[in-house]
Structures are given as C-alpha cells and as structure tokens.
Amino acid sequence: METKGKIAILTGGGDCPGINAVIRSVAKKAILEYDMEVVGIKDGYEGIITSCYKDLHFDDVSGILTLGGTILGTSNTANPYQYPSRRGNRTEFNDLSQVALTNIANLGVACLVCIGGDGTLDIANRLFRDGVPIIGVPKTIDNDLRGTDITFGFDSAVSIATEGIDSLHTTAQSHHRVMIVEVMGRNAGWIALYAGVASGGDVVLIPEIPYDIEKVVGKVKERNRRGKRFTIVVVAEGAKPKDGNVVVQRVIKKSPEPIRLGGIGFALGAEIEKLSGIETRTVVLGHLQRSGVPTPFDRVLATRLGCKAVEMIINQRFGYMVGVKGNSLNEVPLEEVAKGPRNVPSDEPLIQEARSVGTCFGD
C-alpha cells in the first residue's frame, strides 16, 4: 500500500456547484477505505507553484457537500507552462513547469486529482506526459466537455436559469413584453437549450444554430396575433446572428465592455424592440448560474465521480479522467478533452422535441 499513501486534490478554473462534493467524496473514500492521507492544493495550479497546501482530514471535508464554490480556492490564470507575472503594465508568461514538477515530486503523492474544465484538464494532461500521476474529474456548468455525457454543475446551472425564467414569465405577461434572458454558454448552447425547454421558452438561441433576426421577430409577432402578448427569449451568451444581421454586432462593438456587459442579450433586445415595436427587457443571469448550492442531482453525480476517481487511483489509471456514459461511469483519456468543446449536435433529439412543441430556434 506504499504507493497509495498520499494523494493531492486540486481545483481549477471557474466556479461550479458540486466541486466540494467531489473533494469530499474523494477524500472520505480515500481515508475510510484506503487509509490514505489527503492534501488539498490551494488556488489551483497557483498552489503548486507557491507550495500552498492544506491537509484534508476527515472532518475537514464533513459538512461541505452542499457548499457552493471550492474550499480549496481556484485560479483562472495560473498555468505552470505559461505562468503569468506582471512587469509594469504588461503581463509576461514564463514556463515554470520545472518548479511545478519539483514541487509535486516533493509532495510525495501517489496521485494528483485535478478537478477542472478543459483548461485545467489540458494542463493536467501535460503534467501527466511530464511524468505526474494524474486523474482528472471533468467540471463545467456548460456541459460541453468531450468524453462525458454530462458534467456536474450543469443541472444546477440549468435549475438557476430555469427558476429565473420562470419568475420573469409573470413580468412579461403583465407588461406584454418581450423578455430576453441571457444565459451562459459561450461555445455550446446546452444551458440555453435545457433551460429553454424546462421553462417553456418561446425562442431559444444557441451558438450552434445561428439565428435569423427576422425569424425571431416573426415569432414575436405571430404570438401577438394569437393573443399571447408576451414572448420569452432564452439566449446563450455565445449565440450568433446569421450573416447580414449585423445590427447586433454593431451595438456590441459600440459598447465599452462588450463581453462583460453580456452584449448579446441587450443588443438583441434593442433590435427586437426596434423591429417589432414591442417593449423588450433583458436580464443577464451571469454568475448566478455558477453560484450557490448544488442540486441533489449534482451532489449525487459529484459524489459518484469522486468515488470513481479513487478507484482509478487504486488501479493506477493515470492520464485518464472519469466520464459518464449513459448510466455508467467510465475512463476517458485526458487527451480526449483537448479535442475541443462538445457542442449541441444538429441531430440532438431535444432540439427536435423542442421544435415539435413550438419552440423557435431562430432558423
């Protein structure tokens, strides 16, 4: 059992409900079943460079199952292979991977469990190729990682988005408005698609289906004609108009801070109001979607992934991450993730089902 003696856990990238549930599950199982020591690395890869760790005893991971965020902290920017440092006004990037590898070696762990999204897992894969025994646990509210049917955090994000849209329904109805709700999804439209179906959104716009503004406005007008004097538009932040609908891009361009302002939602709203003559309001759900308490679904999923990760440590399946396939958990090479995001495929059944109950995708 020598090699199993000690493991480390690291959480990288954006916030995601359920991270602590994974940490808890990895640590509890490792301690209870295999009598391992568990050490947490602080603030993602930053903690490896700066040697910031904390021991995770059984009681340290008790009571964190429902806690949002990550008790280990995270960092979006720290990358051992391109470590940023500020020089006056500009940022310089250096390869500090040797520091990282040395520090990991000094930690003396049998395995490093990396919980993160594509960025974190990509670095994990490089560390693995440089000799570090690594197991990955995929994490993203966007549900767009390759090699897994679903990621923890997604159900929570969809729930928050859906609740938001639910409550905006009555405002839209009372005021006879078009209500635009911008949800997360820069590359993939999973959140918009699921929250759109779950909330009965009238229009759902996702990056994978460039939209024709005329079709969107047509839907708004058609509803008005039928006596439905409000329309709910669910739009992913990465949704794109088809060529020729340049108004949106122009509005976004004029904004001083296009991305932070949740450009698409406001720009789209302005355009719909102009073309339809119907009052339009926009709400950008933003960080609310990655905050707060994970849903029970995500807690169960996260717990299962953590258990599987420990099994993989025991079986020395380094260089792999835990994946979900149907009802089962499986092992997926970390390289799989690097092949790019898992977009909503054009033959996704839920798109067809949504269309068949009347949802407009703007195409």
Add this chain to the structure above:
Amino acid sequence: METKGKIAILTGGGDCPGINAVIRSVAKKAILEYDMEVVGIKDGYEGIITSCYKDLHFDDVSGILTLGGTILGTSNTANPYQYPSRRGNRTEFNDLSQVALTNIANLGVACLVCIGGDGTLDIANRLFRDGVPIIGVPKTIDNDLRGTDITFGFDSAVSIATEGIDSLHTTAQSHHRVMIVEVMGRNAGWIALYAGVASGGDVVLIPEIPYDIEKVVGKVKERNRRGKRFTIVVVAEGAKPKDGNVVVQRVIKKSPEPIRLGGIGFALGAEIEKLSGIETRTVVLGHLQRSGVPTPFDRVLATRLGCKAVEMIINQRFGYMVGVKGNSLNEVPLEEVAKGPRNVPSDEPLIQEARSVGTCFGD
C-alpha cells in the same frame, strides 16, 4: 390521416410533479405537428365510466409546464374492471369494463394515452388486450417501475426530500440530536437512497436492506464518540427491521392508524432514543414529496416522454409505454410493468459508493 384524427389523455394514480408537462407536450405536438384533436379524460378511469371529458386546445395546455398536480384530475380507486360502489357501510366491486369499452369507442379516438403508475398501466394493459389502442407513459415519484431507468417526478421528490434533510441538519447539530427523516418508498428505497446520498445522511434505511437496530444505534454512538453529536437518519417508509427487532413492529401495531402515521419513522425514533439515550426527533415529509413545481430535470424528461408518446401514436405502437434506457427513449411492452416493482438491486453502484464515503445502511 383518418386514424390520427383524435386522441385522448388520461392521468391516473397518485400525484407526481411533471404530469402536466407530459399532457402539454403530448397535446402541443399532436396539435402542431399532426393537426390532431386532443381530449382530456377527467379524474382517471372515473372519467371514462362517467363520460367526463374536456377538449384540450393549444391554449389550454399553455402555461401548465410548471404546474404541479394534473389539470385533468385523477382518481386512485376507479378501475373499470373492479369499479367500487358503496352499499351502506361496505364497498362492492363490479366489472364495468363493457361500459368503459363502449364509452371509449364512442369517443372515437385513435389512441388513449395513459399517464400513470403500475396500477394505472396494468388497467391500461387490460384495456389494450380488450381492443383499445393505448400508449402508456410511466409515472411515479418512487422510480420503481420496470422497463424504464428513471421516471419523471423522481428528481422532484428527491429534491424536496433533500432540501428537507438539508434544513434539518442545523437543528440536529444545535440540539445534538438524532434526526429521523421519513421519506416515501413503500416497496423501493430509491428516494431514500438518492436523497440520503445527496444530503450526506449518516444512516440510510431502505426496504431492500432490512436493518439491524443495533447497527444503527452503533453508528449513532460511534459518531458521538468522534465528537459528532448529531446523526441524520433517512428512512424509507417501507424500511424493515431484521427478524428479532420486533420493538418497532410492536410500536407500530399499537398505533391506531399505523400507515398514515408514518409508523416507521416515529417507532424507529423511539427505539433509537431508548437504546442510545440520545434525544431523537422524527419528521415525516409525506405528501410534500409529491407536491409542487417539478424540477427542470423532470420538466425536460416529461416533455421528452410526451413527444415520444406522440411518435408512438403515429407509428401505432399500441400496448407499449415509453421507457428511458441510458440517454435514449425506447418502447416497452405494458406487460413489463406488471411484473412487479423495480427495487434497488443489491449491486446498485450508488449503495457501494455511499458505503465508501461512510454511509451506514444498518446491515
């Protein structure tokens, strides 16, 4: 398209979040894609015997996606093959199936969509064998129907149970108590298992694993020794002590209304308190679990099942119900359901995973 002209929908058995989402999806797709007429049957099979129907136009099923319960009403008792009627103090059962068959024939529908649990689907199967074109949609918060991996309503029930347990945590902690939470599950322990894992329950008792009260009390005491002065016990209403632990049964037996009183939770609490000397309180979640707004997960699932049911109508797959297999929907003979409940199997991975993070199943 003659045969597709008109369909009927019926909802039977107990309440379950998501029923209206199925009704909406069946009706919207049938109307929008196939220009069908849709009629709703009131109060389950009762409405067939009494010819109580209402037309479901597109607008009748708008805005019901989030609504708990069923807009059609339901009945637990009406069964055309054993129709109950009161004679003074006692109830007599008569076979009114000929009335039912005649009324259905008079309705002139191409298909009757039956949304219900084992009881409802068993009657649906008999009607099918008697010549009625029927499609089933499985419905139960208990998740214990054969032929489908998951049922809508289950995620909602687990969510409500989990939220309840979450909030009771602080009470248990402050008062150094054992807190018993009794959840639904007369035959199958799915809700207790999932809510138990999702809420980090210390002890989870399900019908499939008869418990040894000594093991349960042992867990309570062990936690106390380790400084954890509270314990959360999640118990399915159908959980059973092993032979020899007759105290519980005795307490239940003395109660004037054993089943309604949520016998097991209170009896178990009394016994734990007696054997451990630690204050114990019981909460029975009861009908809260089948009430209220469905989770987004259940709304999406219910919408998908409804769409699939319409496809099956078009393909004349009568005598089948919609099932879920991994990520796909499939068609399952109604007879499959009659083979009895789908219990938690002894090799269920989630049980092993729960054990590995420290959950006690009382065995």
Add this chain to the structure above:
Amino acid sequence: METKGKIAILTGGGDCPGINAVIRSVAKKAILEYDMEVVGIKDGYEGIITSCYKDLHFDDVSGILTLGGTILGTSNTANPYQYPSRRGNRTEFNDLSQVALTNIANLGVACLVCIGGDGTLDIANRLFRDGVPIIGVPKTIDNDLRGTDITFGFDSAVSIATEGIDSLHTTAQSHHRVMIVEVMGRNAGWIALYAGVASGGDVVLIPEIPYDIEKVVGKVKERNRRGKRFTIVVVAEGAKPKDGNVVVQRVIKKSPEPIRLGGIGFALGAEIEKLSGIETRTVVLGHLQRSGVPTPFDRVLATRLGCKAVEMIINQRFGYMVGVKGNSLNEVPLEEVAKGPRNVPSDEPLIQEARSVGTCFGD
C-alpha cells in the same frame, strides 16, 4: 347600498409581487361582505381610454394569491392627461382626460381602486380632483412612497436580492474576487440597504449616501490584508460617486445604452478592479427583483391593504390611499404621495446598525 353596487380595480406602473393578492382581497371582501359587483380595468389607464374591462367574479380571483404580476395587465405609459400617440417617428401627447372621465362615468362604479406607484397615484389624484371617487393602494418594490412605512413587494424584492447575494458569496470566496451586485433603487436605497444587511454585504452603496471610491477600495484592501480575500459590494442602481470621482460617469456615458445596461454596477466594477488590482465581477439582478411569487409577508400585507381599501370604499374615504403606520393601517391623502419619494433618512437606525457590525457605506 345603491352606491356600493359596483367597484372597479386598476393596476398601473411596474410589476410588483403581491398585486394579485390585493386584487383578490378587494374583490373577495367586496363580494362576500357587501355583495358588490367588481370589474377589472385592463392594462392600467389604457383600459379606461379604450374601455377594456373584465368582470371579476369570486372564482376569477381564486388561486391568484401566489401569482406574480397582475392578472389585469398594466401599462407604464398610458396617462389620460398626457396620452401618448405615435406620429411617424415621434410621440405626441394629448389630454384625453374627458374621454377617461366619460368612460368612468359610464362604468357606473361607486369607486375606482387604483393600485400603483407614485405615477399611477398621481394620476389617480388628478382624476379624484376631477370628480372620480378613488381609493389608492400604494405599490412599489422600492419602498419609497410617502405616507406609508412599507409597501408590499418590497419584502419580495429584498428576498430575491438577498438570495442572489447569498449564492454569489461562494463564487467570490473561491475566486478571491470582488463581487458587485447591482440592485434596484433609482432614487431610494431601501432595497440595497435591507438586502445588504440581510446578506452581510461588506459595502453597501445607496443614492442617499454619495460614495468615495477611495473608501470603497480601502475596504476591499483592508479585507484582503485581514485574510478575507473577497468582498461583496451591494450597489443600488441610483448610487452616485461623490464629486471628483468622474470615472464611473465617463464609463457610463460611453455606453450605448447607459440605463438599461445597469451602468453603475459594471462601471463601478471596472473602477474597483483598476484601483485595487483585484479581480471584480458584476451581476445586475434587474427584473428578477420584481418577478415571481410574493413572499408570505407580502401576501399578508397585500391582503390586509385590500381589506382596508374596501372599508374605505364603504366609508367613502375617496382621495385617500391605504398606508401602513407601525402595526396599523391608516388613511393617507393621495396628495401626500406627490410630494416626492421617501428616501432613506440620514438617521435611519438600520444604517447605524449596519455600520456598527462593520458595513461600509463608502462615505
């Protein structure tokens, strides 16, 4: 009882949780206790100009207690004294008050109950002076109406804002960020103050206390020094920097749509990030705050106000609105409302209390 025969209800201005609870309470009491007829006017003053009404029977107002929005619809713009109409590209305003007065006279109601904010109640007061028997019910989520200690909708808005801030806490903590949450309150800071205290916000910025950006950044830095690597800033949309802090205004000015974009939150975030060097993110809660199900507190309050309004009808207290004073309801001249918003006074106890537990108001 001749004069009591028939009453009308109108809802004007922005959405506010609890409006339907008032409608229900007015209608139920008027029908049950005084056998009145109740008619609802559609879409605020618009419905008076266009004679759009609907009868409100007892069953029409059953089941609406928990419903957000208003079943009567509303309009922000319709004003009989300055009725807007479009002429090509511009909007013209005409005095249609004679039309309104005639239509109201034709309705033959003993009283018109106007549920609305300062705009709606100001028009109500003019109609009253022009001879219409009117009772007002104050309505605003902002809690800034004169003549009443509290308005329904406020508790709901504070609840939604607080829940949002609660859930952003973990994101801020995990990422060591400053998290800015912009809440409603263009003139008055009540929502920011209450939600800020309820959520333990570190900085609360309200219109009544112009802020010094240096003080805000100082608080952020001081927390960092003390090891608290995150800061929650709750900012009312109408918060203003002191003279000299023009950066914020400049950023807002550059924006193509300053007001809709929730300018202050993003601009403030950009400035804090620049001055403190700490990553900052902004969430604008926007319309979420006026949407959805009213809190039990607001439902009780709205019910009480509706009952009082009916008493006032019976007592012919026209030209007055219902007000809240301590634990009692009282009658307030409609003119009182016109005297301008009720701002947070400088000696508001809650400000002192918040300061004493460490909240920074930026001054």
Add this chain to the structure above:
Amino acid sequence: METKGKIAILTGGGDCPGINAVIRSVAKKAILEYDMEVVGIKDGYEGIITSCYKDLHFDDVSGILTLGGTILGTSNTANPYQYPSRRGNRTEFNDLSQVALTNIANLGVACLVCIGGDGTLDIANRLFRDGVPIIGVPKTIDNDLRGTDITFGFDSAVSIATEGIDSLHTTAQSHHRVMIVEVMGRNAGWIALYAGVASGGDVVLIPEIPYDIEKVVGKVKERNRRGKRFTIVVVAEGAKPKDGNVVVQRVIKKSPEPIRLGGIGFALGAEIEKLSGIETRTVVLGHLQRSGVPTPFDRVLATRLGCKAVEMIINQRFGYMVGVKGNSLNEVPLEEVAKGPRNVPSDEPLIQEARSVGTCFGD
C-alpha cells in the same frame, strides 16, 4: 471601560432561524465599537454548569448570518435552579444555582446576553435577581412572547409553512381532497394564522378559537357544492375542538405517542373524512419550521436586536430584554415575559380580515 471588557452569550431552548444572526451582531458590534472580548457559552445553561465556553473572535462570527441553528449549541433541559440528573430510571432535579453563579462570577463578564424563549428568559430573570448582569433577546418561532410585537424566527417559520401549504395545493386539487397541514403553535396560533392567510387556507384552526367540527365539515361541503373539490385546512398543533367534539380527543388518546405524532392533524383528518365522506390527507410540518436558513426579514430583525442588546449593555440596562414596538426597538423588563404567552387576541385585525375574504375559523 473596565466593566465593558468582556461579555458572554448564551442560547437556550428550541431551534429558531436567526439565532446566529443575533450572535454575530452582538459580537461584531461589541468587538468593533467597544473593543470587548466575547465568549460563547456552550449548550445553553448546561455550559454554565459545566464551564464549557469558547471565545468568539471576529472571524468566528463571520459567515454565520445565514446559518440555521446556533453555533453555540443549546439545551432544552438544563436549568441551574432545577438541574436534572438521572438516577437509574428516574430523573432527579437539584438546585445548582450556586454553581452557576460562581461560574459566571469566575467568567468575569460585564454582562451575560441570553437569547431564548420564555423558559430561557425566565431563568435569566432569576439569575438577574440573584445578581447576574443580564440582557435578554427574545427568541421563538411561535411569536408568542409578551413585551414584543414580533420575534425573529417567526417570519422564517411562516415562510416554510406557507411554502409547504402552497405546494400541497396542487395535490389537493388533483385528488379532490381535504388536505390538513399541521403547523407549530401549542399555545398560540400566530403561525397558523399568518401562514393560513398567506397561503389562502380555506380553514384555519388556532388554539385561541376552539372549533366546532360541524362548522369545519360544513365549509368542506359548501366548497364541494360550489365546485371547489378540495379544501386546505391549516391547523395549529394546539388547536382544540369545542366541548362535545370528543372524537378527536379519543383518537389522540388511543395513540401510543400523542404529542410526537402530531396528534391533532391526523385525528382531525380522520374525523373530517368520516363526517364529509371526502378523502383527507394530513401533513405535519414539524421541525421543518424551525430549521434552515432565516429569511432576509429575520436576518435584519436579528441583526437589529443584537445591536440594541449591545447598546443596552453599554447603558447597563440589566434585567431587561430587547423588544419590538411598531417600527422601534425598546426595553422590556424580563419579568414581563414570565406573565405567560402572548396569544392571538380575539380582536386581532388579521382574523377579521381573513374572515372577510372567506376564511373559516371553525367557530
């Protein structure tokens, strides 16, 4: 400032959302404004007898604002004047007040802040008369303490009860059932009254108004006749039938554990079902009502009470508790509380208002 040097906080009696918010507010203000030391006494008066304390530094009370329960623990039974100890099978009570007084003296605190209900504050008053400088903070979800218009925890309890009743509405509707919801309130009906009004309960039964079962059944039947095939009955656990309606008492008496079983709800349900012939179900909300996260309203109130308590320490207003009077906080002699519970008075306006919108109180 010698005398202000150190204060202690103690929490006694049942759980109540908002206790931690009071602890936080007392400690933060005492530390920030007066540079005091704060010590927490563990498990109520138990901790005084056993000398179990923990220091409360600023960071210890950070992040506890939203936490249910009490971080100090509590005890229902420990009373220095009648301290229970077990002798074999029976419990003996001894006067250990000298031990308590000595231990408090040894603590060397300028004041002991007692957060608790009537029991806790009664003991606090005795300690005060025995020379301990004490300030009380009233605490009960039941809202039935004399000397204060409202207590923190009440709004949270009403919210949980109301949400429960809200969600049971759809079940009642779908099944055409009478749904009984038993809420807390052994002596006073405040929770039942407020939650009943907030949720639109059809029947509300409170201890202060003994009910006539015939009136209750009459209401159920009348609703049925009017086509409303469901009825919601909100019943306080202490509700009592009028003389002569002994059936309920008989059923309760037969039960092996009358109080724990939430006797009244089930017994009432059985009787209504028998007399009306309509299916009836009961849900006992029990401990859910005192669990979980406090509402924003309660967090603000609790924060204010804590601040006031510190002011009272500074002003040496020992022997008093903080009270709420209208919009203000005031000082109330601890003796006031001992005069018995504050019941719902017969002229409570909310009762009249509830009646006027159709609520039946069973009288």
